[in-house]
Amino acid sequence: MPIPERLKPSFAPARVAEFDPIEEARKRLIVALDVPAAPTALDLVNRLEHTCQWFKVGMELFTAAGPAAIELLVARGHSVFLDLKFHDIPNTVAGAVRSAASLGVRMMTIHAGGGPAMLEAAQNALAGLADPPQLLAVTVLTSMDRSQTSAVGLDRTPAEQVELLARMGLEAGIRGFVCSSQEVSTLRALTGPEGVLVVPGIRAAGAHTHNAAGDQKRIATPADALRSGASYLVVGRPITQATDPAEAAEAILAEMAQAL
Ligand code: C5P
Numbered sequence: 001m002p003i004p005e006r007l008k009p010s011f012a013p014a015r016v017a018e019f020d021p022i023e024e025a026r027k028r029l030i031v032a033l034d035v036p037a038a039p040t041a042l043d044l045v046n047r048l049e050h051t052c053q054w055f056k057v058g059m060e061l062f063t064a065a066g067p068a069a070i071e072l073l074v075a076r077g078h079s080v081f082l083d084l085k086f087h088d089i090p091n092t093v094a095g096a097v098r099s100a101a102s103l104g105v106r107m108m109t110i111h112a113g114g115g116p117a118m119l120e121a122a123q124n125a126l127a128g129l130a131d132p133p134q135l136l137a138v139t140v141l142t143s144m145d146r147s148q149t150s151a152v153g154l155d156r157t158p159a160e161q162v163e164l165l166a167r168m169g170l171e172a173g174i175r176g177f178v179c180s181s182q183e184v185s186t187l188r189a190l191t192g193p194e195g196v197l198v199v200p201g202i203r204a205a206g207a208h209t210h211n212a213a214g215d216q217k218r219i220a221t222p223a224d225a226l227r228s229g230a231s232y233l234v235v236g237r238p239i240t241q242a243t244d245p246a247e248a249a250e251a252i253l254a255e256m257a258q259a260l
Contacts, residue, residue: 021257028226029253030054030081030198032236038065038072044240045073051246051253054106056081056234067103074104081198081234085138087111090121097125097135105133107198109178112137112165119172134196136176139165139183142201159183166190181220181228188229199225200234204252222252223259 031052033041041061048055055078061069062084073080082105086093093110100108110122119137126132139162140149149158156164162183167190169177176196179187184197191197205221225233235252242248 021260022253024260025253025256026051026053028230028232029249029256030056030232030234031239031249032056032058032083032200032234033061033069034058034236034240035061036064037061038069041065041069042072044245045076045078047245048239048249049076051249052078052239054079054081054232056083056236057105058083059085070103070105079106081105081107083109085109085111086122087114088118090114090118093118094121094125097122101126101129101133107134107136107176109136109138112139112169112174112177116168116172119169119174123173134176135174136178136196136198137165137169137174138178139169142180159186162186163190181225181230184225184228184230196231197229198232198234199230200236202233202235202252203238204248204255222255226256226259 029052031048031054033044033055035041035044038061045055055073057069057073057080062082070080070082082100082103084096084100086096087110088096093114097108097110110119112119122135126135140158144158146157149156149161154161162179163186166177166187170190175191175194176198177187177191178198178200180201181199184199187197188195199220201219202222202225203219205223220228222233233256239245239248239252
């Protein structure tokens with residue numbers, strides 16, 4: 001019996017979407033809008049509109065401008081990372097996570113130090129949403145060195161504490177973490193490929209010679225952070241304080257593209 005036409009194998013070459021490393025980099029760069037008021041944020045967004053897709057709204061801008069800052073970004077089609085690092089009793093954090101999700105943010109942070117019950121409550125608050133935002137647990141703040149962790153009664157090194165909290169987070173069902181470039185390969189090994197690892201403290205390769213680290217203690221270049229396993233990079237001052245923010249963002253995208 002002859003093979004029906006529809007079952008015959010096709011030898012036409014499969015159409016493969018062309019990989020554009022700059023477009024891929026654009027999906028992974030998050031600009032931190034660490035500014036004190038909505039008009040300043042709006043000015044930056046206007047300048048970066050065609051260069052960057054993701055913006056991070058943290059405590060400074062959110063405390064000054066409230067949900068309006070997020071609504072403005074969402075209305076313009078941007079992806080918003082709300083970085084308020086929730087840390088409270090499980091019921092309160094669950095409510096805050098629900099409120100943030102209803103604003104349309106695509107990522108948000110909670111403190112892993114809130115413990116397994118708080119992490120589970122945060123995770124459960126998103127259950128049932130058709131397209132939930134990514135929860136990210138912050139392990140140990142990058143501003144905490146050994147002296148700071150001992151001052152709050154921890155007898156582990158920051159690296160040991162990061163690993164303990166990441167394992168606890170994974171057990172509570174959390175798949176996303178914020179970490180420094182120094183911890184990203186350890187966390188990548190723990191989470192496997194599905195982990196979402198967001199890395200701040202990024203400085204362009206050329207910037208190292210100009211002492212541009214600011215207050216960041218542990219910095220990495222965009223390419224190094226991606227090669228170590230970062231999913232997303234957070235960049236603030238190197239873009240927002242540049243004379244031409246869009247040009248600075250393009251230079252970072254080009255560095256990222258080398259590693260993709
Ligand atoms: O200006 P800069 O590139 O250093 O900004 C980094 C951003 O990432 C800031 O918004 C900062 O709050 C945030 N961040 C960080 N370290 C963490 C968590 C968040 O630098 N551990």
